[in-house]
Amino acid sequence: MTPSSPPGAVPAVRLDGVVKTFGGVTAVDHLDLTVERSQVLALLGPNGAGKTTTVEMCEGFVTPDEGSVRVLGLDPVADSDALRPRIGVMLQGGGAYPGSRAGEMLDLVAAYSADPLDPDWLLQRLGLDEARRTPYRRLSGGQQQRLALACALVGRPELVFLDEPTAGLDAQARLLVWELIDALRRDGVSVLLTTHLMDEAEELADEIVIIDHGRVVAAGTPEEVMRTGAEGQLWLTAPPALDVAPLQASLAGTCRVREALPGRYLVEGAVDPGVVAAAAQWCAALGVLATEIRVDQRSLEDVFLELTGRELRG
Numbered sequence: 001m002t003p004s005s006p007p008g009a010v011p012a013v014r015l016d017g018v019v020k021t022f023g024g025v026t027a028v029d030h031l032d033l034t035v036e037r038s039q040v041l042a043l044l045g046p047n048g049a050g051k052t053t054t055v056e057m058c059e060g061f062v063t064p065d066e067g068s069v070r071v072l073g074l075d076p077v078a079d080s081d082a083l084r085p086r087i088g089v090m091l092q093g094g095g096a097y098p099g100s101r102a103g104e105m106l107d108l109v110a111a112y113s114a115d116p117l118d119p120d121w122l123l124q125r126l127g128l129d130e131a132r133r134t135p136y137r138r139l140s141g142g143q144q145q146r147l148a149l150a151c152a153l154v155g156r157p158e159l160v161f162l163d164e165p166t167a168g169l170d171a172q173a174r175l176l177v178w179e180l181i182d183a184l185r186r187d188g189v190s191v192l193l194t195t196h197l198m199d200e201a202e203e204l205a206d207e208i209v210i211i212d213h214g215r216v217v218a219a220g221t222p223e224e225v226m227r228t229g230a231e232g233q234l235w236l237t238a239p240p241a242l243d244v245a246p247l248q249a250s251l252a253g254t255c256r257v258r259e260a261l262p263g264r265y266l267v268e269g270a271v272d273p274g275v276v277a278a279a280a281q282w283c284a285a286l287g288v289l290a291t292e293i294r295v296d297q298r299s300l301e302d303v304f305l306e307l308t309g310r311e312l313r314g
């Protein structure tokens with residue numbers, strides 16, 4: 001189950017039939033996408049799939065050629081003044097004065113907000129407290145990245161757009177960012193993030209949308225997407241030369257069963273909890289002990305590769 005917006009509330013983001021072309025290149029091609037309130041949606045896609053263009057249309061930086069883009073129920077271009085205080089945008093180094101200190105920059109952004117988060121708390125949460133007095137140009141790339149995230153969040157936005165929020169961060173800093181994004185969701189903030197990292201999408205996202213050539217190729221919860229077109233596998237280890245016919249019969253055509261190697265039985269197809277139970281019952285009925293039952297799950301990377309023919313990593 002994915003969370004849904006409360007009755008009457010407009011979704012955080014809604015795209016209907018959105019098209020955007022640049023010259024002869026169709027970057028976004030009749031895209032439908034909904035981010036519900038308090039939901040983290042991860043937009044995945046290979047390089048050039050249209051992720052940044054999609055996010056930039058939501059932010060009001062790019063105007064669609066066709067279709068409708070609504071952010072918190074408003075038009076991001078026509079209603080940009082009303083939307084700006086309600087959304088957080090993570091700009092990569094954008095608008096930074098190289099000489100200004102990290103803490104000063106965040107204080108400045110906070111000063112524009114009616115009800116900002118405590119900048120010191122935010123710096124601490126993102127592991128930046130010791131960088132407070134460091135001039136922007138002396139921050140490491142990872143620190144600049146986290147400062148950009150802090151600037152996007154300090155105004156307590158209802159919705160945040162995060163384009164590759166942990167690109168280039170080390171494992172520890174990535175974990176801090178993940179914890180913060182998780183805390184945002186618990187506070188009811190909606191998040192649209194793009195990422196190349198499968199573990200990031202699996203860890204954070206309520207909903208995953210994979211796009212390629214500007215179109216949706218798969219969508220759903222991480223579990224649903226991992227099951228997309230999935231052929232599951234169950235391996236069972238037991239004494240060799242058992243009669244697989246009773247197991248095959250009990251699976252009623254949903255899976256194929258064979259002894260792939262002596263004593264190694266393979267069940268292929270829609271492997272669900274009922275199939276696991278049937279395999280155990282088959283052994284019990286034959287009076288043999290299964291020494292191992294293993295279900296191989298496909299990773300998000302496998303699904304991605306199958307759908308797009310490309311690596312997720314950019």
Ligand SMILES: Nc1ncnc2c1ncn2[C@@H]1O[C@H](COP(=O)(O)OP(=O)(O)OP(=O)(O)O)[C@@H](O)[C@H]1O
Nearest residue numbers: 022025027045046047048049050051052053054314
């Ligand atoms: N301003 C622009 N002018 C011309 N072509 C553009 C422009 N912006 C994007 N495109 C093209 O539109 C397509 C989609 O680009 P986009 O940046 O949205 O993809 P992406 O999924 O964000 O890719 P990446 O993962 O590499 O950032 C690409 O073919 C890109 O070259």
